[in-house]
Amino acid sequence: xxxxxxxxxxxxxxxxxxxxxxxxxxxxxxxxxxxxxxxxxxxxxxxxxxxxxxxxxxxxxxxxxxxxxxxxxxxxxxxxxxxxxxxxxxxxxxxxxxxxxxxxxxxxxxxxxxxxxxxxxxxxxxxxxxxxxxxxxxxxxxxxxxxxxxxxxxxxxxxxxxxxxxxxxxxxxxxxxxxxxxxxxxxxxxxxxxxxxxxxxxxxxxxxxxxxxxx
Amino acid sequence: xxxxxxxxxxxxxxxxxxxxxxxxxxxxxxxxxxxxxxxxxxxxxxxxxxxxxxxxxxxxxxxxxxxxxxxxxxxxxxxxxxxxxxxxxxxxxxxxxxxxxxxxxxxxxxxxxxxxxxxxxxxxxxxxxxxxxxxxxxxxxxxxxxxxxxxxxxxxxxxxxxxxxxxxxxxxxxxxxxxxxxxxxxxxxxxxxxxxxxxxxxxxxxxxxxxxxxxxxxxxxxxxxxxxxxxxxxxxxxxxxxxxxxxxxxxxxxxxxxxxxxxxxxxxxxxxxxxxxxxxxxxxxxxxxxxxxxxxxxxxxxxxxxxxxxxxxxxxxxxxxxxxxxxxxxxxxxxxxxxxxxxxxxxxxxxxxxxxxxxxxxxxxxxxxxxxxxxxxxxxxxxxxxxxxxxxxxxxxxxxxxxxxxxxxxxxxxxxxxxxxxxxxxxxxxxxxxxxxxxxxxxxxxxxxxxxxxxxxxxxxxxxxxxxxxxxxxxxxxxxxxxxxxxxxxxxxxxxxxxxxxxxxxxxxxxxxxxxxxxxxxxxxxxxxxxxxxxxxxxxxxxxxxxxxxxxxxxxxxxxxxxxxxxxxxxxxxxxxxxxxxxxxxxxxxxxxxxxxxxx
Numbered sequence: 001x002x003x004x005x006x007x008x009x010x011x012x013x014x015x016x017x018x019x020x021x022x023x024x025x026x027x028x029x030x031x032x033x034x035x036x037x038x039x040x041x042x043x044x045x046x047x048x049x050x051x052x053x054x055x056x057x058x059x060x061x062x063x064x065x066x067x068x069x070x071x072x073x074x075x076x077x078x079x080x081x082x083x084x085x086x087x088x089x090x091x092x093x094x095x096x097x098x099x100x101x102x103x104x105x106x107x108x109x110x111x112x113x114x115x116x117x118x119x120x121x122x123x124x125x126x127x128x129x130x131x132x133x134x135x136x137x138x139x140x141x142x143x144x145x146x147x148x149x150x151x152x153x154x155x156x157x158x159x160x161x162x163x164x165x166x167x168x169x170x171x172x173x174x175x176x177x178x179x180x181x182x183x184x185x186x187x188x189x190x191x192x193x194x195x196x197x198x199x200x201x202x203x204x205x206x207x208x209x210x211x212x213x214x215x
Numbered sequence: 216x217x218x219x220x221x222x223x224x225x226x227x228x229x230x231x232x233x234x235x236x237x238x239x240x241x242x243x244x245x246x247x248x249x250x251x252x253x254x255x256x257x258x259x260x261x262x263x264x265x266x267x268x269x270x271x272x273x274x275x276x277x278x279x280x281x282x283x284x285x286x287x288x289x290x291x292x293x294x295x296x297x298x299x300x301x302x303x304x305x306x307x308x309x310x311x312x313x314x315x316x317x318x319x320x321x322x323x324x325x326x327x328x329x330x331x332x333x334x335x336x337x338x339x340x341x342x343x344x345x346x347x348x349x350x351x352x353x354x355x356x357x358x359x360x361x362x363x364x365x366x367x368x369x370x371x372x373x374x375x376x377x378x379x380x381x382x383x384x385x386x387x388x389x390x391x392x393x394x395x396x397x398x399x400x401x402x403x404x405x406x407x408x409x410x411x412x413x414x415x416x417x418x419x420x421x422x423x424x425x426x427x428x429x430x431x432x433x434x435x436x437x438x439x440x441x442x443x444x445x446x447x448x449x450x451x452x453x454x455x456x457x458x459x460x461x462x463x464x465x466x467x468x469x470x471x472x473x474x475x476x477x478x479x480x481x482x483x484x485x486x487x488x489x490x491x492x493x494x495x496x497x498x499x500x501x502x503x504x505x506x507x508x509x510x511x512x513x514x515x516x517x518x519x520x521x522x523x524x525x526x527x528x529x530x531x532x533x534x535x536x537x538x539x540x541x542x543x544x545x546x547x548x549x550x551x552x553x554x555x556x557x558x559x560x561x562x563x564x565x566x567x568x569x570x571x572x573x574x575x576x577x578x579x580x581x582x583x584x585x586x587x588x589x590x591x592x593x594x595x596x597x598x599x600x601x602x603x604x605x606x607x608x609x610x611x612x613x614x615x616x617x618x619x620x621x622x623x624x625x626x627x628x629x630x631x632x633x634x635x636x637x638x639x640x641x642x643x644x645x646x647x648x649x650x651x652x653x654x655x656x657x658x659x660x661x662x663x664x665x666x667x668x669x670x671x672x673x674x675x676x677x678x679x680x681x682x683x684x685x686x687x688x689x690x691x692x693x694x695x696x697x698x699x700x701x702x703x704x705x706x707x708x709x710x711x712x713x714x715x716x717x718x719x720x721x722x723x724x725x726x727x728x729x730x731x732x733x734x735x736x737x738x739x740x741x742x743x744x745x746x747x748x749x750x751x752x753x754x755x756x757x758x759x760x761x762x763x764x765x766x767x768x769x770x771x772x773x774x775x776x777x778x779x780x781x782x783x784x785x786x787x788x789x790x791x792x793x794x795x796x797x798x799x800x801x802x803x804x805x806x807x808x809x810x811x812x813x814x815x
Contacts, residue, residue: 045337048414056406056448063452063496067467067489076471076484148464151484158459 050193096125239339245325252317259308271718306371329756332421348404364388412440423775435511450497495546509646521588524780534573594668598649609638630690656745678724
């Protein structure tokens, strides 16, 4: 607790501009001493924001999960048969995620046409995944299993629906990134956060699949 | 000083609509949030007057009230159905639509960029969206008074099955649906806001503004944003599931075998306790969402008006962080009577009692800051000191309630009402008042009337204690929290006199707020002009114009050279040294040239 000392000798350390510092326990936290002469040195804001979004969505699904785990202990629980098309959907989403990562690496090598191609195919596969999910819903409904049919069907529609809404958000981000690659050469600020969110949604889907049908 | 940023937004031209209505300027959004919240406070306060009217004078006729709420009154007396709706709406409005929005939305928006030396939030458009989800949420909530069955009546906690079955009580018909939709909108707005706050504090701090030089008010807002980001999605999930239960036939929260209106409910197998877990996983962090920003505001005002550094800055930051963390581990103490295993109850008791440690650290810090200070008793300072008093009074009863053995007796009595109205409601309200008196000059460029402010403080301070302190005794005597009238049971009749006293005190408290309203509006229109730094404060927001221009800092962003609490530094000419003033190298005790380092 030194801050009350008079503003006399400036301590020489590679820290923030002089003066009595605070406790100094935060050196290196964030980048308080970075050069602020331009925006080039900043961490892209969207990169921070996307991780915060990931945290929020994680908590949303954590809440659903805890309800799910508690609800399945009730005596009226019956597990549905997993619709076969979900295997296909999972594969599509996985390929989409891998393509996105491939195109990111190509982008780092300045192979912009490849980056663009990978991004577009990944986005299209995302749309295919969403269509596949809707198909799974329709198949279930055709066999007479609706939202309110059983507790497990309620959770199935709720969780896939909530995931689908976020996939829609991820697709909007990817479409935005596709648009950006057409107009500008620099895509890092848009592409990376969109890709991070997309990979997160892929992992979230695997998690939901395990939660719904394998435990 | 180091010149950093070259381009300025000050020349940005704006029309009336983009400047004052759909503004993306954090200061305008902050003021919009604050003003809307104050309007909602008037509505929520009016509802509390209805509550006190009914509890204090259950046998009187209220002609005007029947004219105002034709559905809620019959023969000039409140209908028993209407009373829980009023209580529900009072709680919901005050917690979510007044205190959260004013303290986090209002002060958070206004102060975060200004205190860290940024020109605006990280995502101004998202910020505007955050505010503009709030008015629709208000409209949907208030419309519920007019729909069939009236407003939601299941309490601000909306426990199922009361809230889940559409024919459980009149308010469950449409009022509850509107309540849930309104809350969902507000939650999305809060999430946008907190995303913005965290990113802004991480990334847009001015040169030299390390985290250990961040003013405590900004620390508190930063930690509050983290709390909101992690707790509100859980309530959102619960809200979605409850809406599904109500309208789509699912059974997440509705148990088997319920009979309503002599008809068996078709839902089965759900568990209403699940809702309680989800609700309180948000609900407890939520009360810290309400109290952390006032803690920051009060720390700032106490230090500034004591003309002393805050006693233990590191400990303040540490205890704020500790409370943020612990608040996620204590939700079960709201559910001791839910059939919880005693061992689990004991675990929640331990985590709850642990919160007393960081809370006490803060209180001792505030007291030590005041100790032997030459205190400047401004209105803001009075409210800040009042905050400490209310927080201690309410916090002590919190220690009682943390113990399951005691809580099982006090559960859902007026003792709980007294507890949370002290520690959370009125303490947060005092933080709101303190902050308003303190930052009003910066917000509107005019000074508030100090004399009226002090009258307002004393009437409010005495009014709060006179209103809520007797409630401890009513609760100890067994008066239930949501009971409609003291005439219901024989054993409550003896409390009629006390309730009348509480009601009269509450009416006085309500009327005293008109002084604040008058002072606010009058000072806004014709208060004396404020200069840049009327309180001789160190933090960055006071180093720019009052009110700050669009873009906040003119041509150059400020550079920070010191922590924010250099008050009464030995050897300095003034008793404050703003954060923008560089250290004077190698000249011991030299006068600090104040004009240097100012960011214009």
